[in-house]
Amino acid sequence: MSTFRNYLQTVFPVCGDLLLGETKIRRQLLAEVTVPKGAHVLVCNNRHALKPSTADEMRHRRDALLDKELHYKLFSLNCEHFATFVRYGKAMCNQIPGRTKNKECEEATKVFQDLVDKYYT
Numbered sequence: 001m002s003t004f005r006n007y008l009q010t011v012f013p014v015c016g017d018l019l020l021g022e023t024k025i026r027r028q029l030l031a032e033v034t035v036p037k038g039a040h041v042l043v044c045n046n047r048h049a050l051k052p053s054t055a056d057e058m059r060h061r062r063d064a065l066l067d068k069e070l071h072y073k074l075f076s077l078n079c080e081h082f083a084t085f086v087r088y089g090k091a092m093c094n095q096i097p098g099r100t101k102n103k104e105c106e107e108a109t110k111v112f113q114d115l116v117d118k119y120y121t
Contacts, residue, residue, distance in 0.1 A: 023072040025065050025082060050088040051100045061086045064119035065112060075099075081108040 035041055052058075065086070070077060079092035091108035094101045 003041075022069055023079075024069045025067065027066060039063060047094055048084055048092060049087060050090065052087050053089055057089065058086050060120075061069055061089070061112070061116055065115040071112065076105055078106045081105055082112070085109060085112040 030041065030043075033041070053061075059112065065082070072078065075093075075096055077091075078093060080093040080095055084093070086090040089102045089109075091112060092102060092104050093099070
């Protein structure tokens with residue numbers, strides 16, 4: 001599956017995981033991420049109306065989720081849900097047009113929290 005996933009990410013850099021329907025949480029240097037020609041990468045850590053967790057809490061969540069494979073759901077379990085869960089302890093996504101901003105996606109939070117709890121028990 002890893003070779004096929006890598007191929008999809010090369011051919012369809014924006015939606016390879018979307019086409020597969022699953023994704024793997026992995027650590028990768030930003031310079032190695034495939035970005036479509038002409039696109040720009042924006043890293044912003046303050047677009048949510050929440051107080052960030054401590055660095056230790058963020059590491060705790062990140063380490064528990066690293067290398068986990070999950071079903072990818074564009075509207076309810078995507079990369080922004082992961083990033084906000086790690087940073088704030090609540091999964092949310094403000095990228096989806098027409099959706100309420102800064103609203104927790106309880107389904108995603110539960111998926112991530114269950115994996116964290118399982119990892120540390």
